[in-house]
Amino acid sequence: MxxxxxxxxxxxxxxxxxxxxxxxxxxxxxxxxxxxxxxxxxxxxxxxxxxxxxxxxxxxxxxxxxxxxxxxxxxxxxxxxxxxxxxxxxxxxxxxxxxxxxxxxxGPSTTILVPGRSSIHAFDDLLGKRVATPRGSIGHHLLLAGLQRAGKPFDAIDIKFLSPADGRAALTSGSVDAWSIWDPYAAIGELSDGLRILPVDRNLAPxxxxxxxxxxxxxxxxxxxxxxxxxxxxxxxxxxxxxxxxxxxxxxxxxxxxxxxxxxxxxxxxxxxxxxxxxxxxxxxxxxxxxxxxxxxxxxxxxxxxxxx
CATH class of the missing domain: 3.40.190.10 (Periplasmic binding protein-like II)
Structure with a gap:
């Protein structure tokens, strides 16, 4: 049973x-x-x-x-x-x-967002940075897959486990440097908060x-x-x-x-x-x-x- x-x-x-x-x-x-x-x-x-x-x-x-x-x-x-x-x-x-x-x-339904003026422009720029995402989510998987592809340890990014709402607030307040998230949260962040999508290989997330x-x-x-x-x-x-x-x-x-x-x-x-x-x-x-x-x-x-x- x-x-x-x-x-x-x-x-x-x-x-x-x-x-x-x-x-x-x-x-x-x-x-x-x-x-x-x-x-x-x-x-x-x-x-x-x-x-x-x-x-x-x-x-x-x-x-x-x-x-x-x-x-x-x-x-x-x-x-x-x-x-x-x-x-x-x-x-x-x-x-x-x-x-x-x-x-x-x-299409790119899961992505990584950074502030519009951030110095982060590629996945490798996330190393050592604070990145928000829900634990065990597709956003979490995207980060782990990127680290695996780059041959880096899984703690090379300081992952902060936050809900989508808290992740958005943390990024816009400067508490984290990036946010691994999916639509519609990504689209809202782009249009409402001036966030920028970080180019990542779409093959990282199936x-x-x-x-x-x-x-x-x-x-x-x-x-x-x-x-x-x-x-x-x-x-x-x-x-x-x-x-x-x-x-x-x-x-x-x-x-x-x-x-x-x-x-x-x-x-x-x-x-x-x-x-x-x-x-x-x-x-x-x-x-x-x-x-x-x-x-x-x-x-x-x-x-x-x-x-x-």
Missing amino acids: LDLRLTRRTSFAIAAAGLLAACTKATARTLVVGDQRGGVQALLTASGELKDVQYPIEWAQFPNAAPLIEALAAGAIDTGVGGDAPFIFSLQSNAGVKAIAAFRSQ GIGFVFGTEAALRDKRSQLADLAARFARARRWAETHREAYARMLTQQTGVPIDATRRYIGRSVNVPVPIDPTLIAEEQGIADLFHAAGLLAKPVQVAPHFAQL
Whole structure:
């Protein structure tokens, strides 16, 4: 039997979202979907993919991917979407979270920001500097991958683990020298704070995201999972060809200024990709890097945690 104990943070998130009540009321066919503001539900609605769904959906909102994935591991939700780096940390406990579909960013969605007048102009200029990023995030991975590529120790950059909001405040106040972050935070920083994007090799961060499902949902609700994943893939393709409509929808949902939304949608859209050996190898590389950097207690093999619908 899986150990479904929750961390205090995840218990709070689930209670706040009303998940326990949702799960109690849900019928056997109800799909409980973890989401973030401006995420799956918003995209499916904007693209018209929710018009003819033949099964009930319960939506549960989370502030970011990490607590969403923890809720998956606890069996409180059936499915949700998250990034490649947070997925790695769920695998240490082997809690039954599977990646069932994938998408990839077509553009620089994760980047490093510095003040407009900063003397930092290349990745090597970050050595010895203070850089903010959330722990275990795609921004954290970008820094570690850059250090590995440069042949430098992982402590060659003084990484400060801060939330996106705190990271932005730290950079604009001068408490840190740079900020490794993703859109829309990067676009907001550029337009609102005069921050400058540091050129980095896009290959350092594969930019993969996943649709997840629990083992229980794969057993009992496979057809619903497959249908939702297919709708999400079509919605992603719609967003690629309807960027202005997508931008306006995101601004309405998130409150991010339309100029910032247009900027990041214009430079990066996520598109569906197959789960194949190349993609699995990329995810294994992220796991190996996190382990080498001391972030994982033990090595993680990612291949068993993918499932075909």
